[in-house]
Amino acid sequence: MPRPARDGKAPTVVHLTAEYWPYARTGGLGEAVEGIARGQAQSSVRAFALMPLYRVVRDAGFPLEPVGSPQTVALGGATESIRLWRPADRADGAPAVIFVDHPPSFDRGGIYGEAGADYPDNPRRFALFCRAALEA
Template identity: 30%
Template sequence: MHIAFAASECVPFSKTGGLADVVGALPQALAKLGHQVSVYLPRYKQTKLNDAQTVVRSITVPFDDRYRFCSVLTGGKQGGVDFYFVEYPPYFDRDALYGTPAGDYPDNAERFALFSRAVLEASKVIGVPQVFHCHDWQSALVPVMLRTLYGEDPAFHDVGCTFTIHNMGYQGLFPSEILPLLMLPWDLFTMSKMEFFGQVNFL
């Protein structure tokens, strides 16, 4: 089975907490069982890659009613796992992953929504998996976008998703005005979907 992980951090490339440890270990364990495994991560300023090469230069990512151009780099194969990095300097070339001591980056919703959509676009070029395994709010929009924006895309026919929450304390809560920016339909803004006390909840 081809399994693609989408996460915001992973050892040894980036880490703020236990999420990075899990995403660093679980894919390699699955690869040892014979699965084809790939991992998609943001390319942060702190990400150190050896002999990184551009796999897809200027991937076109529809976002905010226009297009953003990202690069996808390969970190090579480690422990039988292929690592790919979404590079978009305006969002990820920063001193920290999520914010400063003063608080979270104010554009975190846009940053990780772009990452989620870039993962889907990149997989169409690199190889569509049978299952996406997404982790925490930073990649929670991958299954949402897969079932809405890419619901009619034949490339993703029969692709499954699984989602793991590592820390329920981080919900990914943002003002409702963010929804059109993400190009998601307003019918998702209900209590049974993404609405949470007047805010958008990525989980």
């Protein structure tokens, strides 16, 4: 059982992840993060997972709803527009999942790359994801 915070409230844990089952996975990372977050949520920890909104998530037809209004994120001297989404059908007691939507970065055929090669802009894509998570 986790220790409560000094104010007596349950702690909050936010997982920033490139993969989260059942939405997107390439190996075992998605299952591992989901299992950890689920275990935390079952132990009275407020568990959240933030991940990119990949094309594979959209194509799978998961019902999503927007969270707030579009936001801007500064990265490398540029300003990018992002939108946050969440599953519309979250089960009671399940970890909250928030998707970071930035189509130029994440509306692609693969998660990390295609045809056996990484996307050359992966460092920028995931830096944008981290900045968006900090703003969320």
